[in-house]
Amino acid sequence: MNDLSVRILTAALCMSMASITMASACPYTEYAADATILVADTDICLSSAGSSVLCLVDAACRKVGDVAMTPYNISNIGIINWIEVTPAAANTRSISAIGNLSALTTFGGLTINCTATNPFGAPLQVTDMELATTVVGLAISHCPLHPSSFDRINWAKSSVTIFLLDFNGLESMPTNLPKSATYLVIQDNELTTLTGFRTWDNLLRLDLSENNLQSVADLDWSNLTTITLDRNPNLTNLTNVALSRRLTSMSIQGCNLSNVMLDKVSADAVAALQLSNDTDTNANEVVLFVDNAWPFNGRACDDAGGTKRVLHENYNICLVPDTPSHANWTVPLVLGSVGLVVGILASVWLYRRRRLRASQKDVRDSHINTPTSSLQNTKESTSLDLEALVLCRLDDADLEVGKTMASGANGVVSRGRYKNQPVAIKRLTAANHALLSDIQKFVQEIKLLAAIDSPHVVKLVGCVWTQPRDMKAVLEWMDSGDLRDCLANNPHLSWPQKLSYLDNIVSGLVYIHTMDVVHRDLKSRNIVLDSTKGAKLTDFGTARVDTSDTMTIGVGTYRWMAPEVLQSHSYSVAADIYSLGVVVSELDTHCVPYSDMKNGQGHPLVDTAIVGMVLSGSLKPTFSTTCPPWLHALAVECLEFDPAKRPTAMQVMYRLHQVAIDRMHDERNRMSCV
Template sequence: MLIYLLHLAALVAAADACAYGAFDATATFVGCPADIKPQVLYCIVDSRCKLLKTYNASALSLSASLDPATPARYQLTVSYPIQRVADEPGVKIDFQLRFENASIQQIDDLSAVNNLKTLYIYNNNKAALDIAHTKLPTSLHELTLCGTQLQALPDAARLTGLTYLNVFNNNITRLEHLDLRNVTTFSAGLNQISTFVNVSLGGGLAYFDLTNNRITEFVVDPATYDALRQTKTLSLDAIDVSSTCKSPNKVLPLNNHANVCVTPDSMLASATENSTALGGAAVAGIVVGAVVLLGLSLALLVQWRRRLASSSKESALDKTERTDSEHIVFNLDSLALLRLDHQSLEATKFVAEGAYGQVWLGTYEGTPVALKRLLPGAASQSAIASFVDEILLASKLESRYIVQLIGASWRIPAELQMVLEWMDGGDLRSVLEATDNTSFPWLEKVQLMLSVAEGLVYLHSMFVIHRDLKSRNVLVDTAKGAKLTDFGVSKEMTTETMTVGVGTYRWMAPEVLQENHYTTSADVYSFGILLSELCTHHIPYTDMHTERGNPLVDTAIINRVIQGTLQPTFGESSPAWVVGLANDCIALNADDRPNAIQVAHRIRQKTRE
């Protein structure tokens, strides 16, 4: 018993002596064991400072930047369920730091590092990120904190250099007093934001997403209003600021369903004052602390440089770059039989841009084609690999109800593009927005329904689940009718792929929203939701409101769909048999839904009546 108690006491003492005792796994360079520190860039240690994992120079890989204007940089990817980021890696070049499979609860002071350009944390394994101790470096250009349960942004004064900010899917409630004039891409969708006030944006803004929030107060100055009006991609839900916009401010429209409150004068000065309003003592403390930390960091950096021979570092980087290039070549070799001469292709007109890619109208040997590309600057290893998978899957599909793949083209891997048949009518969502039941009669809609159903019959016969069926992914043509497209998240049916929930929430089946095992019936559910779009010409659930009259946000919709207490509207004038078919398709129990063959048969029977 005495021995056990002594052993327990020793363990407790060891834990107390460890600077990282509060967490099971901490990422640190300072805490790396002294004997290996000259050879490593980063360490993972446990609560007793026991080494769990190391990352050396060979872990650096060349990766494209998220900002199209920024060149590729070396990236360190930390794939481990760490809980704390105590300090930055011992990397001496400009780099990107990416955390995968993490459960980060705390990020400490990283302000001393001046070569960290990108910090990326996505889907934080449901762990809540506390930024109370966080100080980001002012050198940071790109920040992604998605799915971290974040409630507020880090210190606003340290975000002024950002060109890319993505805080999608968090618990943020307010965005205010921010100078983001350098940002070109901004995403804060699927939060709980009610207030967007005094956020300065610049003329370089190209992408802005604030969907799926609860905005009641949206106040910007004229310069920011102009930036929002001119941005290429503006994604906003309905916003009504009539009750919060006070004189001399004016209510002005941003788009057809969002009005914002615009001040008569610039708010930039007040943003700067709010972000830097610290007392003299606080400023002095910060300066002293920064000097001390910078001194420590420089000392560590000098020590690392002396001990780590530059020749071995260059050799490791050369080896990594060769491996990286070989991997891309290997991936693109699988497209060799699909490769088209890129000199025979010409992009003529920009058509659309989504979260991951662009579509252009072009010509191939004089014939109109659609060119699908990755977003500029987003051609990372994983993005290219996923794009290759999409092209290979499309190459296996041949049906009059599926948009046909013509081939693939590239000069270098980052410029890979998918060449598809051109559909001159655009996507069904755009058609529905531009028409009503008179100009788009049910006789035509039924033919479209049959084409979509036949497309599903074909896909399911090939053991493929579309997984993202919605009006945006149905293309129409004046001569060829309707066809299914966008197989970026489609997968062949395997045990692994059938437990990964992807797609767009409002069209997702309950079992997909719960991330459970699902089958082709998930596509049938999405087809039922698509029928509601044909009936109303509106996005599903846009007419649903809370008891207080506010539009339902996606989180509320998701919960009610899972519980089976919410269904989309179909409209009183819609054919009864269409509504009946739709209700069968969106049955809560997947086993109660018809399969695609049965759906197509029921529609075909109606076309013969």
């Protein structure tokens, strides 16, 4: 080979290596070959004229198009230097993905307009979107989106306080939104439900106008100052929405509300607004914008135990009893269709049983077959042995206590962060005045949680205290609320998903029962959900009003209790199996147990009547005709009046797994015959 050939070959190899290096450095190589990705990159985008730092690139980071930038200001929300970005007129393709825009530092607001004519087309890819910290306003317009589009984005470094989505084809709320946002606008979409949507501490202004919402229900909006629901023509129900005197503007124009149910605090918040039909008002005015009258739904109000109240002379609501805000742990509920978990080995439980019995006997003794209030009141110095908690004690400096999510007679649950990770924090109400018995009970509960190591029981992260009375339990964060809310908000939840939750619940019972521990308060409110971790047992009874208050609204703990517990007799782990049978009825009907039962006058049964009938053995929860027959039969066994006739948790788990195995075999046989 002559020198010329060598030089040509060497040059070719160098060019090839350079090409490989460029390709490997491009972060978008997994995108489709015809992707058009919006990026901010001076090396790629700047033309000879040096006109823009923004452009469109393909999956190999090659420039494939320019963008047009239109500056404007949105002074009414405080951002002057805002730009709208659209594909240049010469481009034939719209924006299909958003990449790294962190080099765009000269603008405070950014609108990305994909110019998609079909909002239900292929969703815009935003996985690799990065923004400069100078960007405080972000709007995504005419770009097809899916509720899960933002799931893989880490908003922790985001400075976005104003987030707008319009004409994106969204049928439900996105499941991961920037928690730095104080103003959220999702308008001109196809929203039909707000299931799983939870506000956050920073959010003050919410605009959901021009959607297809049918019902706004069971939401805590007490933090919001501005609410806009205009032009949702199918919106007929506004029920159980918590509002507060922080509310300064509420607009419900172009809707057809016919069933409005609010508690007194929320109704007073609406009544305090000045009625107006003129949208051109002073920003400081406290205003209610509404056009159509609200007719009164007397039957629905009677069923809810409410009374009629008229607001602003022409707007009828049902005033329902005050209820504590639900403890919505977070953020958006994501329900995937997952199969039944199979194969939990009994040997694992036996091993854990031996290990935990040896080390935690003192913890168990205060929880075995004993009423909740059985702890004796002794001197704090001798009864509060905190030595067992030393190993799980956390540094108080690493813990941030946030917004209170639920409070009851004895306890408070707050959102928080530990070492910048989300957690739930439980503490005693009015700790300085807490009774010694309450402190003892709380410490014993923390000791029990410290002893439990199960993927189906909410984990104790640790605890913090300076003195026993200010003890805080730091608990695992579950991002999808509780089972009660899930069933109420998802009438079409699939049976595979329900059975997956049931398997998790039973697995949790197997674990604690091998420790001879009785849960004592198993119900849908004490089963919390996570989008990836499934269902877990928890016990936040002291953070919820489960006795006198809930007796009046029909969701009291008594509805889940076994007869022997109601009689205050000694009871065993079989009491939890009875409660499990009640939970199965909830999974089937999605209704609060016995809520369909009426007395002789046609009124719903109150808890006192239910207790009496359960004690006499004359009342069992309802099951629907769509409940799988094998599951109905299993639930009936769990609901046996005689505790000795109920199956154990291990037997229930075996039955669940056997059904799953039988179905798997049937499916294989069917496929082999095709």
